[in-house]
Amino acid sequence: MERLGLCAWYKRLFPFLAYNVTFSYNDKMHPVKRELFRNVHKHTREDGTLRLLEIGCGSGANFSFYPGGCTVLCTDPNPHFERYLRRSMAANRHLTYEGFLVLSGEDMGRVAGRSVDVVVCTLVLCSVRDVRRVLEEARRVLRPGGAFYFLEHVVAETASWTHFFQHVLQPMWYYIGDGCMLTRATWKDLEAAGFSELHLRFIEAPQVTYTIRPHIMGYAVK
Known part of the structure; x- marks a missing residue:
């Protein structure tokens, strides 16, 4: 795929x-996301x-859940x-947008230390190169008392069929999901x-593909 240029196309x-x-x-996970972000304010x-920083913002799937008036800084590699x-920004005018930075979660040097109140990371830690480095960067940019909010799919219990199929499908899933890993125990990081x-x-995420049904959610305080 790389030699044929298909990776760049994808x-x-x-x-x-x-x-x-x-x-x-979002339709299936609406109650989950609403609960996750209920105390961001x-x-x-x-x-x-x-001031909220979203790592791996993608297309802005979380914007509708953020409290009105907060300032959002978006990053994605x-x-x-x-x-x-930009479409999501236009549809969520209750927020103020500081900008979009093309950055990896492992290297956010363009974001000053202790400069944000909240960091959000959803369905991102499954595809980064170094989970621990991303978390280090999240802690660096958070002010003391600030919080890191997360929602991630993770590896299933060892004795389950889901665990078996996650490992069987992982090589193909990695390319289809642009680097997504089905087998990460992200809670350990x-x-x-x-x-x-x-x-x-x-x-257990409702109504989603069984391979990504096991999730973790919550927040961590600096």
Whole structure:
């Protein structure tokens, strides 16, 4: 695929596919996302401002769940998402948008340390190269007392059929999902990341493909 140039072509196609899948996923996961983000507003500063950084923002699938008036800074390593991201921005005018930075989660040097109140990362840690490095960067840019919100699919229990098929399908899934890994135990990285508090739940995502049904959700406080 790389020699034929198909990987570069798929990088352009993937945002289109992800944008369209977003509508179905958000519909099925609406109660879950609403619960996940219900207390984001508690991290508002005394002056009434709330600066939120989303790692791997994609097409802006989470915008409708953010509290009105907060300022959102978007990052994603794939520049071809911007076209679809702008559509979501236009549809969610209750937010203020600071901009879109083409950055990987492992290297967000263009974002100042202790400069944001909330970091959001959903369905992203499954496809980054180095989960622990992304979490280090999230802690770096968060102010003390700020929170990291996450929603990720993870590897299933060892003795389950889902676990078996996750490993069987992983090689193909990696390319179809633009680097997505079905077999990550992401909660272990969160537990080792050095946050002062970790609020984590295991859930079975409703009505989604069985290979990505096991999820973790919650938030961690710096």
